[in-house]
Amino acid sequence: MSVPRRFRFDPNAFLSALARRRPAWMVSFSIEEASLSEGLRAACAATAMLLLGRLLGDMQFSWAAIGAFWTCLADAAGSRRRRFWSMGGFAVLSTLAGAATAFASGAGTLPAALAILVCAALAGLTSLWSAAVYQVAILVATACVVMVDQPHRSLHDALPFAGVYFSGCVFAIVLSFTVWRLHPLAPARYAMRLAYAQLAELARDVSRLVGARSGDAGAWAQHASDKRSQARAALEAARGALIAVPRAKSDGRRTYRELAAALADAESAFGWLIAASDVAQRAAGTMARHAFAARGLDAIARTLARHGDALAAGPVASGTPALRARLQRLAARVAGALGQPLPLRFFDTAPDAPPPGPADEPWLRGSLRSLRNGARKLRDGASLESAGVRHAGRVAVATTAAFLIVRLAGVPYGYWATMATLLVLQPSVGSTWPRSVERAAGSAAGAALAAAIGHAVHTPLALSLTVFPLVCLTMTLRRVSYGLFVLFLTPTFVLVADFATPSNELGHALARFGNNLLGVVLALLATHFLWPQRDAYRLRDSVVAAIRANLAYLDSALPQRAASWEQCETLRRAAGIASGDAERTLRFSRMESVVADAHYRRRVAILALLRGIAGTAGRLRADAPTAQGAPTANPACASRIAAAYADIERLLGGEPTEAPPRTPLPDLPLAQSDALAQLARLRELIAAGGHPRLHKRPRVNRRIAI
Template sequence: MFGHFHRRAKHAANRRLNTLHALADYVSRRRPVWMVSFAMDETNLSEGLRAACASTAMLLLGYLLHNPLFAWAAIGAFWTCLADAAGSNRMRFASMLSFALLSTLCGGITAFASGAGALAATVAILLFSTAGALARVWGAAASQVGILAATACVVMVDKPLHDAREALAFLAIYLFGCLFAVVLSLTVWRIHPFGPSRNALRAVYGRLADIALDSARLLRQETADFGHWARHAATYRGQARAALETARKALAKVPYARSGKRETYENLLLALADTERLFAYLIAVTDACERGHHTLHEPRRAARILSALAEVMLRIGRAVSEPNDKPVVDDPATTRAALQRRLQKLAGALETALGEPLALKLRATGALEFEPAPRREAVWWQAAADNLARAFMTLKANATLQSIGLRHAARVGVAVTAGFIIVRALHLPFGYWATMAILLILQPSIAATWPRSIERAAGSIAGGLLAAAIGFAIHSPIGISLIVFPLVCATMALRPVSYSLFVLFLTPTFVLVADFATPGASELIYALTRLGNNVLGCSIALLATFVLWPSREPIDFRTRLADAVAANLNYLVGALEHAGGEDIEVERLRRAAGLASNNAEEAFNRLRLERLESSLADRAAITALALLRRVAGTATRMRFATNQARADGALIDWIAAVNREIDAHLRGTTLDANYAAFARGHLSLAEADAVNQIAQLRRLLVEEPANLNDRRS
């Protein structure tokens, strides 16, 4: 009886979660243009609760001890949670402890320099901001620690220290907050070794559900045309491929001791293989929906089935993310098996509704082909020695003016120092908010800095209004301590969702913590001051991006496009040679085609952001990239079609010849080619679609060469 009621409650909860997912997808499609990303499924409540507990505990301790310096302990705890690198507990401990020690040491030096005078403070800011930005050359984890440590320096410069006793008390309290967050993260809030992998796989199922939901939405729209389906393919397929690659990396980071001895690891690999198969199946399905959008006999039924598929995939994702040590009534493995059977039934019904023989096959032969090579972790001292040696070689390789990392570090150092000089010259209160904005906004390329600055400005405006509203309602230190808890929780939980939302909740958090450290001042003044300083920091960051050794897209877009054309046409040839069958090599070709299309689309988007204008070349590039997505869809449809026969050699040879011609033209090499249209009389519907797509692609890229002439970096 208990099991029956438990299952009913869980089904109701699943329905509510599926509704929330659909709502999040609706909001994501209609989000403001300045909000670059919005992935609500990636909300990390556990991370938010951990940071909130660490920061709020420090504020409450400061309240009990009547010591406002504990506001710095709260800030240190929050920053330490931000410095937490994903991966093994060893990696997490190393990143968090490194930040705690570096920020205390460098921040203390900066505070002492500030006490010695403006010149010493300026030198310290220049040195530590440059060093923090240079950490990017050693990877994402080192970059995160370096930038956060530099952030501590630009904040502590407004806390000048003059004597050793004062400094010892201040830095001890700050370090205590950092170490408290480290202990809390590695004891109470330990991350399960398979936790990141499970969450990554859940995100993949969420992206696959988005494909099905948006396809259903387009099927219900009578006005959906080539442009709508092209945007669907570029957005949702790109997100799914990116999520799949993230899941691969997460599985590759599982410690060897866990991957070699746990059955869970093999189950996660099988789940990853299932997501690849589901992704390919959905590509084939959406391609069939697009081709027959106006001729399908049962488009409404197909849309309903696609929505049901999305709900089942979301439930599978939640089951995958649950540990296997559940009670029998809630066994995740049993739940996944039942849901997969449900998927197969829905796929059969969808095949009838579409009128196309597209069969879904899960747990295919060669599923474990995706298994990353296990690696043994060395003892800590050997690993440290190896890391130091690699770090030195990386630094040596970047010790040149041609290094993007070195130019970026110099740009950050000069911009932050200029911002510091400006706020000191103008005697702006809380000037570190401007320098902190410069540090966190500046990226190596123009295309990355521009949208980040817009998001930060927008988030700061909304956050300032929120801070002012909270300030009018709450005045006591205990009230401030308690309201900081949900704000920090939202800040950290929504950090993976959107940078705008992260800044929105970060703003009132810092305003209220500053109010705790300096009681009696007006929260509205704090909010307005932060807003003005953020705008100043954004302006300086943008100016530095365009003036100080600007780094633009380093690779000619035509090269990226040539890679994408070659990868997609190679996949098409592989699909024709193995139509209706299974082959590991064709799976590799499909993955390579998706990655190449993503790379080309990302390079194109970066170039558009750098130019801040549209042209004929943009329209030609968009059309070419959309055609490549169509080619991949047609190829996948052939692979899943149960009645598709192997293509004749003449068609395969023709595709290969056109591939060589387009590749030579885009790369600027010479090739004698005598193009002739391929006869379509004996082709199947999918083969005829492929020939039409390739002919359009060739006409766009070869016969109209002026289309892409100005699309270079």
């Protein structure tokens, strides 16, 4: 017997509603990125080391558990070679650097501070390279600031300690390449599942707004800013995962072609959802069949989510035509309810499929090539004006200061404060603030959880078994939310510390919380007063790039341009990337200022308008010249748009212009009329920038402030 629709439980909708109602301190939240496999792997590695230590009666094996956990954190997704170098490199470097720091700590406070200074500076300098390298380097520096609290004065004491720690790292590597061995295409499958999950969430959010008949422009602008940016980022991550596939696993491989076709289908569905949301926003107050449209969008969301799960599970070539047909039927129903034809078109092939990865090369040659590229990047960025060099200096000074404060003040478990300072500091002021909030709030909640667990669990065996679910949750949720990651990381470290040196669990939890707060405060002071790198400095350039990219996309969609579908798709992707970057920069720059001034509000309006322009371009593409009854080019409209483009470009260059008269054009299709109105509004917002001086920064160009 079928369950009535109103009693059916949709877990995706439930999780989406839960994400919207999350606590304010949980800045980032993306449940689609939960990875139970990563959690189980790290939990097995860490718990096995604790149980082995319990069996051997050697409490030092808590360091093996920590090493196994950190090694799992250092795992860079991608090819087997990439994963091995990230995990193996971390194991070797953290053991050597950590042992050296422990020796320096045994020699005195000053040598220990110098060791921390060097390790933190080198870790910060790797921000000039890739995110994967920076992640490994920061973890190595973390090992150093933790091991500084284990001073050793002789090689006889240090070797067993380093050996136990290194054994935990090696065990995690062996586990990752045997029991948890990944197929070369597994990262691409996972990334594709995330892309389809984000598309499903985008469709679900449009359905929510349509079902509520929301005419609130702010709600629609927030939807466009958040959901479209997340979908665009997920699609780009999937594209990058496909590019990273080794050529030996991509050339002529059926699975690779399936994933490339799935990426092209995802791009087509994304473009349609943008156009549909634009139509729905304009028809919010007059739509007669809003409930029918909302149900259709929900069905599209479920279809996309199921297809993403199927992509992660195995081959889906036989289901691709059926998927396209179902999505096109649902899209036609939604378009009928919205009152405007919006055909969903798919590529017959995948013209924009990313090229396969580089040809495989011997390990030694590949390693040497990577080292040469790294040296070149370091040479290019070796300047006091470089953001990477400034970040390295900031991290080094702040982390060393934190160490000296806790060492000289005799703060118990002071390495937690040093570690918090190191991990919270980000390259810019705006990106440090949300991480600080999540670190502080997550530590407070985690300390309470640790105290509750410590009150109920007392024996070493029970502590070892309790660590398993905590490590599993920590690793599973680390990409979902940094706040959740810290929440479960806190009791994990508290229980592991209690395993090594049994004492008062409540004292451990409170010490962890207090030291985390101290580290957060020091990180915030450093990011504001030590060579601050402000996102507001590059905000104008990112907004200008977004304006130009979106106008290029709109221009390609106009009837008089007759651009090909492939050209429009390329420009739409570029516009989405540029808008996402500008919105991200704007959010970070907002955290650098207490007051939202007129400049900030104008930028918000500009970026919201650009999202609307992208939606209008999607509607114009739906009225393609090949469609029956499609609008033809209007010479007067084409002339007006060309003049608007030239006027906006002069304003962006700092040349003042007179506002053109607004005379209505008769018999103009709605989408083209909206495009003219949006261009006029964009010109007004840019011209309202007034004086170009936005920030107290030397050598600011004298141009219109955007």
